[in-house]
Amino acid sequence: MKNKFSLAVLLICIASAFVVLMGLGFWQLQRLEWKEAMIARVEEGLNKPPLSIDEIEALDAAGEDIEYRPAFAEGTFLHDAEQHYFATYRSRVGYFVYTPLVMDDGKRLFVNRGFVPMERKDASSRPEGQIVGRVRIEGLARTAPTEKPNSQVPNNDLTKNVYYWKSLSQMAGRAYDKTEFDTASVFLDAGEGVAPGGLPIGGVTRITFSNNHLQYAYTWFGLAAALVGVGGFFLFSLVRGSKENEVA
Template sequence: MPAPARSIVAEVARGGRRSARTALTAAVLLLVLAILLSLGTWQMQRLAWKQKLLTDIAERHAQPPVDLAVVESMWRSGGDIEYRPVMLNGTFEHDKERHFFATWNGQSGYHVYTPLRLADGRYVFVNRGFVPYDMKDPKSRNAGEVGGEQQVSGLARVRLDGKPSSLVPDNDLAKNVFYWKDLDAMASSTGIAPEKLVPFFVDADNASNPGGLPIGGVTQFDLPNNHLQYALTWYGLAAALLGVSGIYFWRARR
């Protein structure tokens, strides 16, 4: 084959390889672009969900408290009881309190979950509030170990179905230190039978403990809401990818 012909064939072959590489590059870029756009859209959907959740929480928190029986009926019918204001009466059994590791105003300590025995013999685990780390022992805060029948007002809180993350430590039942709110473990470790247990928690407000400690009203309402920032990040990366891709293909054509 003459040299000019060989040169033409080689150039055609090189052009075919360049076209294949260009097509493969375009396919990869389109896939990455689709992923970035889907992540941004997902974060926008999460933003709408979070804003609705925060609005619902604010509306529920502003409602007057209802009797425990009303919240129980709502729970049995599948209603959302989270953050519902509730009022209940009973007697605290302080010898069965469980301690959930927590921080409050930058200080390490525990939330004290104490079973409240109702008139019908059932129990509600009440988050009475925060105590500093060195006051875990109930004997160090006798003034807060109120006796007799007490009226408690607070917010209903749903139980967890399981450990929220593998990064969360396991609960230490021997030391009575909980890292996630396992209602069944709290009850069984204190000898409370499942049929005697109200299936949700109550976070007491700051008016439910005349003894000073634990410090009530520890429920947090400032849920993190960074979804818009995340969405803008993903969309920004998608825009940057489009810009870089445009330059690449423009140069490839030249």
């Protein structure tokens, strides 16, 4: 009786582990489908002709996908109102600099000008990069999230001008000292290039993504198969040994 109980417990453990491993494998296949769709969406957006910010906003208002659409805007920067989004770039910790661009119609557009290392957060440490006068910015349109991605993301520290998620409303409220201005509903990530003096470094938008989910799925399915093989052999050995003991 004791041997039968032990065999039953072992069988349940093996079956439970098998279900978990198979579940992880199918989850990776779902992730693969999601990742391939995302990559296709990014590539589709990158291959479309550039649009003005007004055209981008019109598409966004109509429910069209504007992520990674090439876009452009012209105007003058409000450097004293730049906002800093905590980020890593090429293994360095620092910030993406979001600076309002005043366009011809007076509307403000937050432009992600690029990366600065943590010790160069203060704009006074990089005065050469604070471009004066009218500029034309070409880059990629990005949507503005309406809430934190998840509860693990810290709240934005407005006192220190450090953002952990890109709250457009908070950026606008802080940048203009709560004065209301017409602000574009999207962001513009500036394209590749380095500002005078070397900072900020543009072209920081991530447009290539690793896709190892199929490999991970094979790994989990392989472990499940190995578990069945090893566990089945072990159970068979125990059952045969139990029968031999009964005969003896």
